[in-house]
Amino acid sequence: ELLVHDINPARLEPLVAAGAMVVASPQAAAAECRRTICMVETTDQAEAVILGGNGFIQSARRGDIVLCMSTIDPSAARRFAERLAEKGIAMVDAPVSGGPHGAAAGTLSVIVGGPQETFAAAEDLFRAMGKNVFHVGGHGLGLAMKLINNMLGQIQTVAIAEALVFGKKAGLDPQMIYEVVSVSTGNSVQFQNRVPRILARNFAPGGTIDISYKDQELETSFAKQLGVPLLMANLSQQVYQMGRAAGFSKEDGSAIIKVFERLAGVTVSGDK
Numbered sequence: 001e002l003l004v005h006d007i008n009p010a011r012l013e014p015l016v017a018a019g020a021m022v023v024a025s026p027q028a029a030a031a032e033c034r035r036t037i038c039m040v041e042t043t044d045q046a047e048a049v050i051l052g053g054n055g056f057i058q059s060a061r062r063g064d065i066v067l068c069m070s071t072i073d074p075s076a077a078r079r080f081a082e083r084l085a086e087k088g089i090a091m092v093d094a095p096v097s098g099g100p101h102g103a104a105a106g107t108l109s110v111i112v113g114g115p116q117e118t119f120a121a122a123e124d125l126f127r128a129m130g131k132n133v134f135h136v137g138g139h140g141l142g143l144a145m146k147l148i149n150n151m152l153g154q155i156q157t158v159a160i161a162e163a164l165v166f167g168k169k170a171g172l173d174p175q176m177i178y179e180v181v182s183v184s185t186g187n188s189v190q191f192q193n194r195v196p197r198i199l200a201r202n203f204a205p206g207g208t209i210d211i212s213y214k215d216q217e218l219e220t221s222f223a224k225q226l227g228v229p230l231l232m233a234n235l236s237q238q239v240y241q242m243g244r245a246a247g248f249s250k251e252d253g254s255a256i257i258k259v260f261e262r263l264a265g266v267t268v269s270g271d272k
Contacts, residue, residue, distance in 0.1 A: 113142030
């Protein structure tokens with residue numbers, strides 16, 4: 001049985017059609033469910049759902065489990081866990097990777113931070129949503145791992161965009177660039193994700209530039225807390241900011257290519 005809540009009721013329609021029951025608030029969900037899941041966009045939203053006046057904490061009971069599956073600030077997640085623990089409520093941070101396609105197919109990677117016993121008590125839910133499930137350590141470490149993964153993907157996206165525009169300006173066929181790199185040392189998962197979209201000029205949102213920028217802010221802020229320099233992450237964030245300033249904020253991250261295209265005066269597509 002599944003109880004669901006969203007501030008946009010339209011998002012719940014397919015879930016209701018599949019048999020889910022709608023509740024009026026996160027608090028109402030926690031009153032009925034012993035395991036509750038929060039998956040929203042920002043740290044502030046997660047705090048409202050978990051600790052807010054209508055949040056899980058208001059009605060959850062001792063022994064309940066909160067699964068914080070949003071990509072948020074690891075330090076905030078640790079704070080949420082401490083507040084919940086005061087009432088005997090357990091929490092894990094369990095962000096996911098795989099995008100909308102992975103979510104629809106149930107093949108997400110789920111990256112979990114928190115006590116081993118809490119992970120074990122929620123593992124069946126993670127395996128219902130994901131293909132690859134990892135318990136990487138204590139509170140906040142699931143999020144730290146997710147931010148590292150996202151950081152690598154964002155840096156690669158900028159490098160891929162630069163390379164394609166560079167090649168186009170040099171006179172290469174973008175389709176040929178794709179074919180050669182795909183069987184050469186420059187290939188990567190992100191290259192395979194991004195380049196077909198770019199060649200098709202398909203920038204409909206999977207994830208958006210805005211969401212990636214939010215994640216980059218989490219990466220660089222957390223690194224500052226740790227005293228770790230992140231040169232490439234900060235540079236890539238500025239490119240994403242250029243995309244936001246140019247009006248691409250709600251487009252897929254592949255639209256970063258348009259920043260470099262405008263600067264170089266070329267367009268990269270499968271039509272040459």
